[in-house]
Amino acid sequence: MAKVTAKNIFTLPEGRHSVAPNLNLRVRDGKRTYVLRYCIGGKRKDKHLGSADDLSLTEAKRLADKLRSELAEGKLPQTARDKLAEKLKEADAPTFEQYALEAIEKIATVRVWKNAKHRAQWFATVRAYAFPVLGKKKLSEIKREDVLAVLQPIWSTKTETASRVRGRLENIFSYAVTDGLMEFNPALWRGNLDRDLPPPSKIQVVEHHEAMPLEVLQEKISCFYPADTRTRQVILFTILTASRVGESVPARWDEIDWENRIWSVPPERRKDQKQYPHRVPLSDQAIELLNTVERKGEEIFCLKADDLGSRYSLAHLLQQMTGTTATMHGFRSTFRDWAAENGVPDTVAEKCLMHVTGNAVVQAYQRSDLLEQRREVMQAWADAVFAKLTH
Known part of the structure; x- marks a missing residue:
């Protein structure tokens, strides 16, 4: 790094050249600029003081001394141009x-x-x-x-x-x-x-959605069956499909593939933001339930905000019907516990819940949604839910 003098300032080659402590002349693309290098908050910064065409060597050194003094006082170094720009910016700055x-x-x-x-x-x-x-x-x-x-x-x-x-x-x-x-x-x-x-x-202790143990669910299933009201129908459908209420409540008839017994949750309702439908295999009990629902519109359950306070606020009604403090989301935990206790592979169980499985590499190679494996699991789950029902 060459020392800059009044004689060589306009002949020095491209690069950085020392003027004074922390003050350099930067030559790039024919332009010669004075740059003050300083540290603040542990980060190195460069302050452009101006062009050698506008500032003499003496003026650049004097300005650098002034800015060093400001830094020593804990102020950010500002040139006259900075102050003008700040005033203009402050005048138009949004709240x-x-x-x-x-x-x-x-x-x-x-x-x-x-x-x-x-x-x-x-x-x-x-x-x-x-x-x-x-x-x-x-x-x-x-x-x-x-x-x-x-x-x-x-x-x-x-x-x-x-x-x-x-x-x-x-x-x-x-x-x-x-x-x-x-x-x-x-x-x-x-x-x-x-x-x-x-x-x-x-x-704050994290409070998980309270889950109803399977044994209690088996005893309480009569609260929802026979499913002769829209509320009972949507609660039972949500349980049987281990879905979220944001997926089940707005379910539409055109999402049901009767021949293949599949409910396809569209991308816009997928919490994992995947850009393709999530296929849910429907158990015998889920198909039976759907066959009992009277068609009144494009949506299966046709629940309105007036019916529930919010179309997704089923928890209060669930608790009134069952006399428990369980939540709708808690049934997903009930399903997950049942799956673990009955030897369902983690990957299959997680895909039943529309959870992402594995890291990015695993996801890249495991593209199957394991539909047929999940079909067996969802049927076994429905059977377990209705195991103690007495007709």
Whole structure:
């Protein structure tokens, strides 16, 4: 690295050349630029001070000395051009409220969200918890302390919600950093918020959906059979197919292949986001159930929000009917426990539940959905469910 002087400044070859401590002349493509190299937060940064055509060697050294002094005082080094650009940016900079709404829409588009409820939850939580604190602030004004002001009041009392809010803020701010509106993402967890907030797992015991033991289910099956109401029909169908209510409640008649006894859950209702239907083999009991359902429309169960409060809120009705605290999702755990206790291979059991099995390599080679193996399992499961039913 050659030492730069007033005599050789315009004759030095391409590369970096030393001017003063941490100050170099960078020659690239015929352009000669003064660059101050410094470290902040353990990261090395380069500050462009200007062209050698505009700044003399003496002026460049003087400016570098001034910026070093600012760094020593804990300030970010700024040139006159930086300050002008900052003023212009501050004049047009959006508030968090303005930017967040656009960012969420962009995130939804990039991630190809198909679930309107998921999109609505993002908007709802950000509006409810972040807007009161951050809404009117310009993005460049938002600091780590502001994010803590959003999260700390709910971190211990609404831990799961608070954790989701933090993640959503991190995503929004990451776009702002990319767009040059923020220098740092103040919602990052590692090495940032984790210094003031305890891990969610340490302050909240994860509550799994309460599962009804198989023995209890066998005793309670008479609560759903004969399935002579829409509610009983959808609960029983969900149990027999070990499906999620988000898959079973909106099931349509055109998804049923009667000849091959298969229910095809379309991609838009697949939680694993695979872009092809999930085939569910139907047991004798599931076929019998479907044959008893009166056709009143394109959907099999034709449940409306007015019937349930929410078309997916079956848990309360289930608990009233059975006198238990079991949940609809808990029946999937009941199935999984039964499968493990009866020697069903893990891969087959997981595919029955529409779970991803194995790592990326395993998934690449194991493309079969093991339909026929699952057919035997789902029939055995249905038989077990009805084992103690007395007609």
